Amino acid sequence: MTRSRSLSPVARAVLFLLAEAGASWSHGYDLCRRANVKSGTLYPLLIRLEEQGHLEAQWLPAEPGRPPRHAYRLTAAGRRLAIENPPRASPSSTPVERPA
């Protein structure tokens, strides 16, 4: 069951990035960099979103020089959640776009 309390700025930022990616798959490290969050904050959030049915995940096969990776994207329910919870305007919570 989805919690009724409002989402944290970090959760909003991650949801925004995942919604922005649309049907494309996102990776944990990229989300950390772009949302400016630590991995120890991101993964519990991803687990919670997945448990609540807002997120789907898959393993991507290994590429040359890269191991298999876990990738994430929003479900339809997750996209609705992202629309209902846009990122807050404070500078600290605004996702930071950095070159890959």
Place this chain on the structure above:
Amino acid sequence: MTAAEWIVRRICRLLPPRLTDWGEAMAQETASIERPSAALIFAVGCVAWVIRQALGQALQSALTPSKATSDQPSRSRTTALACAIAATGLGLVYLAVAGAPMRHLTLNATALIAGLILALPFRRRDPVSPPFIGVISIALGIGLLLTAALGDEASGARRWISLGDVVLQPSLIGLPFLLVAFARTRNILTATGVILAVVALAWQPDAAMVGAAVAALGAATLTRRDRPSLIVLAVASACFLVALARPNAVPAAQFVDGVFRTASAAGGVASLAVWIGALLLLLPSLSGLRQEREAAAAHTAFGATWLAIMTAALFGDYPTPVVAYGGSAIVGYLLSTLALPRESHRPPLQAPGDAGPAPKAKSGRLSDAGYRRRIAGHPARTQTRLSSWT
């Protein structure tokens, strides 16, 4: 494998089973980061979360009885508690008949009550479950190391800590529990805890307690042989030799050391009380011999530990457990009963042609090996719904 990935993989072993695949995801993501410094920062974040998660899980598993273990207390533990109470009572008889100061009797009775207060809330629970037992094992090992480094010193040995007027021997309190727990749950954390403990005991030095560790580990290895037990047994044996090489210069304390030898001087009643009480301490281990391997290993380690401590007291100037003056052994014995498993009798032999119950269908959880096989078999992306992982 990079150092960052190695750290994440090791620490993710602390995660509960429902999150192990997320641990794998974090490890693989760490491995995919090209810059070592960035990978290390990413790994540190993962480690911090895993430790928080493991501690929360550990606390929960310690305080919340699981449905499977909350129905009835273990018969082994109940027997062991009864034996502890009876042996302490017989010890009080010995102390009274032998003319020990009333303070000695009071302290032993207080230790029994304190031990029961500590043990009884866990009577229907099983503290020997990962990751809780791993954290406890490491903590016990570090505690014994700190005792060896900072504890009270007497005749060149540092085995004790003072709490006001009361002097405790932490190895007698924690080591028996640690050894029985390791006999049941053998992994890198419990093995590390035991190794820290035996190194500390060699350092103190305390040949009696290292000897108890060697006896328990040897018994556990004979019951169920695996690599962790062989490694820990080898380290413990080396530590035992180190401890033996350093002579025990601690003078014998009246009513504490050598009681098996001196009780007869106080009369037949005192001697009988000591010997019956000592034999009672071994009784719980006999009930485990008919059980399946994990339970048998734990009961054998339990018996070997206390038999070795008593043997050291019989032949050397070491404390006689439970029946002599000293509260640490009483509390330690009661705590060690908590590491005994619930009843798990050896399953009956299967009749020929009886295939037994059908194996459970595999859940949707995808293990590391599983997804590697799938990926190898399908060049396209392999879809795995994580919803089936929880």
